[in-house]
Amino acid sequence: MNTCVTKKLDFTVAIPTYNGGKRLPKVLELLLNQKRIENLNWEIIIIDNNSSDNTKEVIQYYQKNCSQSFLLRYFLERQQGIAFARIRAVNEARGEFIAFVDDDNLPAPDWVFQSYTFGKEHPQAGAWSGQIHGDFEISPPEDFTRIQAFLAIREHGSQEHLFDANNLRLPPGASLVVRKQAWCGSVPKELVFKGRLNKLMVGGDDTEALLYLHKAGWEIWYNPAMHIAHQIPHWRLERDYLIVLARGCGLCIFQLRLINAKNWQKPIILVKTILGNLHRILQHIIKYRGKSTTNLIAIFEINFYLASMISPFYSFRWKLDTIFKNTIVEND
Known part of the structure; x- marks a missing residue:
């Protein structure tokens, strides 16, 4: 299992990214303007998974020009794959809770507050996620709701409930919040599934980590008060x-x-x-x-x-x- 470093902060937002130079500013601006977090000690960490664009320069700009009181840190993860990026994020995070936000996720103004509050109110929760709404570049096809979960769009109603891990009904890694203690004590240092690396685009990395949490006895929750939008470009709705x-x-x-x-x-x-x-x-x-x-x-x-x-x-x-x-x- 992973080794936890000493926690110094309340909350970490971890953003794994690959060539996200154009997408990151919008996400960072939304995070910089979060509400109801005046007393929260938190940070944002960027895990750059071998980008070839200007991702590093974008982060350096924000590091120099951001006047906020929290940390913005940058790390280069050379092992390709979202699983490696998230594991690196866990190892580097200083927060008690770690929120994985992808570079195409747009959090609501109170997303950090709602995420942190839920974790404090549910000490047995090893991971939790909320409502993920589609932000479509073009209109999706008819009956798209039948497959929208495969594109990390999740709208499960207004009631809190436990996810059904035994039947693989679990949230995606995007906009997932985990308790660092739970991850470090349950999830292996290396996962079987590394992310969608080849032409087969084999998934499973998100679910695999959550299954280890479930196996260790941690609860996995749906919190409807957390709202985030997932940007879906037109090419993700194409047949191929x-x-x-x-x-x-x-x-x-x-x-x-x-x-x-x-x-x-x-x-x-x-x-x-x-x-x-x-x-x-x-x-x-x-x-x-x-x-x-x-x-x-x-x-x-x-x-x-x-x-x-x-x-x-x-x-x-x-x-x-x-x-x-x-x-x-x-x-x-």
Whole structure:
């Protein structure tokens, strides 16, 4: 597990970014103008994941010209992948609570206050998230709400509740707040899923970390008082991107279900993953009757079901690759 450094502050906002030079100013301005935080000792840290644009210069400008009383710190994380960036953020953070805000997230004026207050009022909460609204460059397709969760848009109503970790119903990493003590005592130093690094765009890194928190006994909460907007550019609603996203979300399903499973449950999970998704595919084909090639939402769903069905084989391939790489290292 990670080693916690001594906490000195109440709250850390951690912004992992890759080539976010144009996006960061809008996010930083919203954070600099947060309300009801006069007595809060907090900081913003930027985790630059090998940007090739002017991200570093943007942060240097704010560091020189910001008159606020909190810290703005910058770190370069050379290991590519959002999982490495978030782990680096945890290691560098000085706050009791750590909020992960992506460089395309726009927090409401009281987002920091609501995030901090919830953590103080729920000492058993290891992680919590709120409402994530879509800020669309173009109008989304009809029935988009059926797949909006895959683009980190979450609107689960006005009542607080626990997330259903056993069924992988968990919040995304964007706009997630974690208790540093919980993360450091529960989440391994290295995660299986590193982020959407290759053409397959395999996800799972957010859910994997939360499953470890859940396994250690920490609660994971939905707090509707936290509001943040997720900017969705037009290309994220295009067919090719959505197909790759659907497949990447599906390929991690089996491996994620194994994290909290006992050994005797693993064969059952294998069978349920294959047969359950096969059933969903057949239902889908009957429902759309040939329209699945023209309906964008149907295309997304069928690709997710197919990828979920074959996720055990992807998992086995990943394990074989890992064994092979470790064998080479040992022989060297």
